[in-house]
Amino acid sequence: MKKKVKVVAAIIENDNNEILCALRSPKMVLPNMWEFPGGKVEKGESLYEAIEREIKEELKCNVKAIDIFNDIDHEYENFIVNLICLKCKLVEGNPMACEHSKIIWLKRENLDSLKWAPADISAVNRLIKER
Numbered sequence: 001m002k003k004k005v006k007v008v009a010a011i012i013e014n015d016n017n018e019i020l021c022a023l024r025s026p027k028m029v030l031p032n033m034w035e036f037p038g039g040k041v042e043k044g045e046s047l048y049e050a051i052e053r054e055i056k057e058e059l060k061c062n063v064k065a066i067d068i069f070n071d072i073d074h075e076y077e078n079f080i081v082n083l084i085c086l087k088c089k090l091v092e093g094n095p096m097a098c099e100h101s102k103i104i105w106l107k108r109e110n111l112d113s114l115k116w117a118p119a120d121i122s123a124v125n126r127l128i129k130e131r
């Protein structure tokens with residue numbers, strides 16, 4: 001049976017209504033694909049705690065998780081991901097790409113110009129239709 005991993009990812013919007021997109025590095029699983037920054041939920045953590053911790057670790061800034069935007073299971077070749085995307089608000093600092101190859105801010109209508117990790121497509125499509 002395939003292993004299932006629970007992953008939280010942050011949808012962070014700036015004052016110009018742009019959304020933060022992060023490019024996975026060539027060394028990561030799913031190399032060179034775009035994602036919403038985040039990572040695996042640890043034992044005993046709430047989803048909200050997990051995303052706030054992951055963002056601090058990966059982007060060296062503080063966010064507050066507001067609510068769950070999208071929750072889906074996606075089956076990859078070697079594992080199943082339960083990807084939970086949470087809307088988050090930047091509360092302190094500016095995101096810096098420490099583990100990612102790069103991060104960019106994009107308007108909703110341009111989100112589909114990137115090569116997204118397959119599990120992210122449903123959240124991306126919902127965001128594009130959101131307004």
Ligand SMILES: Nc1nc2c([nH]c(=O)n2[C@H]2C[C@H](O)[C@@H](COP(=O)(O)OP(=O)(O)OP(=O)(O)O)O2)c(=O)[nH]1
Pocket residue numbers: 005007008009029030034035036037038039040041081083117118119120
């Ligand atoms: N962070 C993140 N991971 C995603 C997304 N979409 C998607 O399929 N994934 C997959 C890629 C990875 O297999 C898994 C997350 O693992 P990760 O490597 O980013 O998490 P982590 O920082 O906790 O990893 P680790 O090195 O500590 O084990 O979920 C997404 O939008 N954000």
